[in-house]
Structures are given as C-alpha cells and as structure tokens.
Amino acid sequence: MTDHRVRGTTAVAAALVLVVVVVVVVAPLLLTSPAATAAPLAPSSSDQVYQLEDAISLLVEADEDRTGYADTAFPRWNQGLDPADGCTTREEVLIAEAVEQPAVSRGCALRGGRWVSPYDNQSATDLQALAVAHAVPLAEAWGSGAKAWTAERREAYANDQAAYPSLNVVTARTVRERAEADIAGWLPPHPDAVCRYIGDWVATKLRWGLTVDKNENEVLKLFADNSCETTGVIRRLASV
Template sequence: MRRAIRFSLPVSVLLLVGVGAAPALADPPPAPSSGTARTELAALAVASPHSMDGYSRDAFDTWSTQADGCTTRQDVLARDGDGVQEGSDGCQPTSGSWYSAYDGTTVTVVAQATIDHMVPLAEAWRSGADDWSADQRKAFGNDLKDPQLLIASESSNSSKSDSGPSDWKPANHDFWCTYAEDYTHVKSIWKLTTTDDEKSALTSMLDTCTN
C-alpha cells in the first residue's frame, strides 16, 4: 500500500491563511512504477563498495541556498509539511506537521522534523560519488528534482543513519514498496552502483508492491 507523503498548499488556502503560510512548492516526481523500478534495478552496475577515504558530509554542501533564497532544508519542510507557517524571514517554518513515512508517525515540532537523504551521502560516496566533482556532489546533496529528500522522524533518521536497504529497512512495512522504488530510481538517475546484497534487498521490497 502506497501512502502519499508530499503535500503542497493550494493557492486558495494560502490567500485565506495570509502571508505567514509557506508557499506551495512543486512536488518531486512521483516514484516510478514497480515495473520501471525493476528495470532500473536490473540496469544498475554491481560493484564492490569504494573506499570511504576522504568522505565528509561537507563534501555535499547540504542545505545550500536555493533560488528562492531559502535553504534546501527549509524548502523541503515547506513542500512536504501540512499547515506550515513561516516566520518573518519567509523561509523558516515555525509550525506545522510532517509525516514520517519511515515509521508512520507524524511530527509536530519543527526541530524534530529531520530531512533524510533517501540514498545516504555515505552510500553515494561508496557507490560512485567519490569520483564526482564538487558541483555534482552539491547537486546530489540538495536534490529537489528527484525523490531523494524526505521527512523523517529523529528516531527513524537515527536508526537508518548511513545504511542502505541491505542493512536497514523502514519500520513501516507499508512504505517498503515506495522506498525501494525511490531508492532504485535515485541510484539509476545518478548512475550509482549497487551490490548483490543491496540488489537482493531491493528486489524483496519491490515484491511487496501491488501495482
């Protein structure tokens, strides 16, 4: 069962609640179908993980400033939250609620609505990002075009850490299908490699899809 987790407020609602409401931002592309994900997964190159030498989250320049003047994190909070209100800077949410699909919980404290990278930065590094340019890594760390950034509760984000699907799976089994589709799609788009264990784990989760 797929559960929608991305929200944007319609213009009519924004007019009613006033300028303090977060602007509606474009949703990221939906996850591909399970059939498309299986095709993408089959096409991923299988390779041994690269060395973590030189890895740093700073290499991905996460939460950089977007064209609207807000940070990537602020834009994701506005995009994926429900009833989001912003402060005087027009960027930082002050209230709202955020659904964490990993564990099926709802977060109502802004500071506890963490943003997770679907494909962890460390996993990207060991599957090809170590050879990227600084601009490529920045684009990956702040990717709003693909299903790479999503809301996660603090506990689920901490539980996942830098793990891929061969070592970690969402506590919310209803999200396994979407998780596998999104994870596979991001790896496919960014031409990252996979391992036999990861491929097996993703295939198993794709088997839970109903479409």
C-alpha cells in the first residue's frame, strides 16, 4: 500500500509540473477550460462558493477503509429525475451533456449525438465508447464514509444529478484507466481538465460529507497552492 501511495504521489507531482507549464487558467465556478463542455448549475441561495484552498479546509481527514466494498452497494442506474420519460439516470446524463443532441425514441433509445469527454478532450459519437463516471468513484466513496450510509443514501449518491460535478460523460477508456483510484493515484490526462477534476472532487466530497485521507489531502493542498489556486468550488449539500 505504501509503495502504491508513493508512486501515486510522484505521478501527481509530475502532473502538477505539467499543468504549471501549460499555464492552466481556472475560472471561479469550475468551468475553467476548453475541455469542460457542460454548463454548471448556477449557485442557488442555499449554496456556498469557496476558493479551492478554503473548500479543502472544510474536509475532514480520516483513514480510508474500503473493506467490504462491492459496487452492488450503490444501486444504479435508477429512473432518474423524470420517471415518466422512460430514461435511466445514465441516459438522462448522456442527453444533458451532449454537445450535439441524440435522437430519443421509445424506451429512451438514443441514436446519433456527439459528446466531448472533459477528462481527455476527446470527441465521440459512439455510445459504446462512452461512460457516465462518478466524480468520486464508488469504492472511494465507500472507503470515505459511504460504508455507514443507508441503502437509500448510497442510491442517491450513485444517481446524483442535483449537483453539477457529480456525474460526467467521459470516454470509457479514461474510466478504465482511473478505475477506483483516488486523487493521489490518478488525474485526467488532458492538462486543462486537472483543475476542474480537483474542484469536482472536493465539491462532491463536501456535498456528501465524505472524508479525505492524508495523502489525498496533501495532494489537494499542493494543487490549491499552485496551478489550481483560482479554482472555485460550489458547496451544495445533499438532501438525502
């Protein structure tokens, strides 16, 4: 485990150097790069907006424990925001994040459309090449506090469309590469996506009251002090 963490932190440090060289410019509300394609939800009156450094300071540090994890603990995909539309959460997210809208037929069958994956800035029209990814992977959520949740809360987490960062349409390849790694073990391959990804990560952990481990916290602070210092985070607490 120690070797894995060292390798992960080294990789993150290398990525940080790359991001600085590219000079990532990050806007206040998480849409900071051309790799970001979907418009964020505007802050509501109950939301709080923080600079990344301040948002990180609100996170609780604790040891991570993934024992007992199974992805079946997070039921997905459910009927989504509108049970009457015949679409699952996954299909609703695909429709919402398309840069060119697909045709939607009976049973929510999607045809056509185009998407741009924020993680690697790749354009795709083949649904088989795409995945709907959780900003914070399910195993990471489990080890950071979701283990103690009710089944209802875990289902709400797995199908969360009420906050912009929670679910993202990305290439299936990047989901396989990331697997269940945390922020210390994997960052998006496209430099312009790194600060958005970190902002999404922090926003999701705050939204759901998830903890961060020591390595994870150190990596977040490293970016907040350097290339992502102007990144903003919307804190929108989950209602479940």
